[in-house]
Amino acid sequence: DTEVTQTPKHLVMGMTNKKSLKCEQHMGHRAMYWYKQKAKKPPELMFVYSYEKLSINESVPSRFSPECPNSSLLNLHLHALQPEDSALYLCASGTGPNTEAFFGQGTRLTVV
Amino acid sequence: GESVGLHLPTLSVQEGDNSIINCAYSNSASDYFIWYKQESGKGPQFIIDIRSNMDKRQGQRVTVLLNKTVKHLSLQIAATQPGDSAVYFCAESGMDSSYKLIFGSGTRLLVRP
Numbered sequence: 001d002t003e004v005t006q007t008p009k010h011l012v013m014g015m016t017n018k019k020s021l022k023c024e025q026h027m028g029h030r031a032m033y034w035y036k037q038k039a040k041k042p043p044e045l046m047f048v049y050s051y052e053k054l055s056i057n058e059s060v061p062s063r064f065s066p067e068c069p070n071s072s073l074l075n076l077h078l079h080a081l082q083p084e085d086s087a088l089y090l091c092a093s094g095t096g097p098n099t100e101a102f103f104g105q106g107t108r109l110t111v112v
Numbered sequence: 113g114e115s116v117g118l119h120l121p122t123l124s125v126q127e128g129d130n131s132i133i134n135c136a137y138s139n140s141a142s143d144y145f146i147w148y149k150q151e152s153g154k155g156p157q158f159i160i161d162i163r164s165n166m167d168k169r170q171g172q173r174v175t176v177l178l179n180k181t182v183k184h185l186s187l188q189i190a191a192t193q194p195g196d197s198a199v200y201f202c203a204e205s206g207m208d209s210s211y212k213l214i215f216g217s218g219t220r221l222l223v224r225p
Contacts, residue, residue, distance in 0.1 A: 004155075031211050040120050042201050042215035043156065050211055090155050094213075098144040098163075098206045101213050103155035 004104035006091050012110045015081060021107045023074040023091030032074040033092040033101055034066060043090055049074060081111045120199060122220040131189040133219045135202035140183060143206035147176060147187045150218070151198045159187070164206075189221075197223045 004025045013019045023032065030051050035043035048056035049068040063085075065077040074091055088108050092101035125131045137145065143164035148156035162169045162176045162185075169176050175188040185202050199218040205211075 033211070033213070042218055045212060045214060048211045056210065056212060092155075092213075094211070097211050100146055100158045100161055102158070103148075105153075105155045 004091055004093055004102050006089075006104035006107050008107060009105065010108045010110075012112060013078065013081065014112055015083070017081075018077070018079045020078065021076040021089055021091075021109070023076075023104060024072055025093040025102070026072055027093060027102070028071075029093035029095055029102070030071065031094040031096060031101075032068060033090075033094070034064075034074070034076050035090040035092065035103075037088040037090055037106070047076075078109075081109075083111050086110045120218055120220045122222060124222045124224060125192050126224050127192060127194060129192055131187075131192045131196070131221060133187045133189075133200050133221065135185040135187075135216045135219075137183050137185060137202065137204045137216060138214075139204060140180070141206070142204040144204070145176070145178060145185050146203045146205070146213070147174075147185075148201045148203060148215075149196075149198045150201065156201060159200075192221075192223050194223050194225060197221055 007022045032049045034046040037043040045058050046060045047066045052068045063080050067075040088106040090106045092103045094101040146161045147159040150156045160171045160174050160176050162178050167178050173190045177186045199220050201218045202216045203213050205213045
């Protein structure tokens with residue numbers, strides 16, 4: 001299995017809702033990433049987990065809360081989002097520093 | 113030709129021609145570089161990578177060139193095909209031996225039939 005699987009593919013949520021994005025990989029990768037991508041822009045790094053521990057938080061607002069329950073799963077919990085948080089959220093995994101990251105197809109999030 | 117403005121820079125090429133996509137990276141300490149291809153509605157897909165101890169690397173129909181002196185990276189695609197139409201991003205890593213992979217601004221490649 002060489003895929004990174006993200007669910008759901010699309011999500012519409014209100015500003016008072018709580019939702020979660022899920023990511024799964026079975027490649028034995030020990031690094032997992034969350035990126036945010038706005039239209040016509042490059043992906044922006046949000047969080048990195050290394051060996052199930054949060055190693056990088058790029059000053060992301062606390063309304064985004066990552067979680068790594070085990071080495072195969074990565075979640076992003078969302079609460080009290082703003083319309084400007086609408087974007088494509090990409091999950092990726094990799095074998096370590098200075099190696100390629102494999103990306104999922106993303107979750108298209110719309111906050112209304 | 114190439115255009116820069118409020119939208120993504122766009123490179124338009126004739127099918128069968130060679131394409132060259134350029135990227136300027138920011139950190140002289142970066143020692144690992146990747147080119148990704150992103151098609152509409154999909155996640156970035158790995159194309160080719162290069163480490164800072166090399167200045168050229170070739171794959172199938174693609175070549176990456178690295179010029180550390182001017183912090184410049186380029187992706188050459190030979191015999192460009194309609195399926196190559198996508199947005200291309202360079203990414204850099206290794207600034208501090210962390211897992212940080214930072215993307216540069218993209219270039220949209222349009223292949224004219």
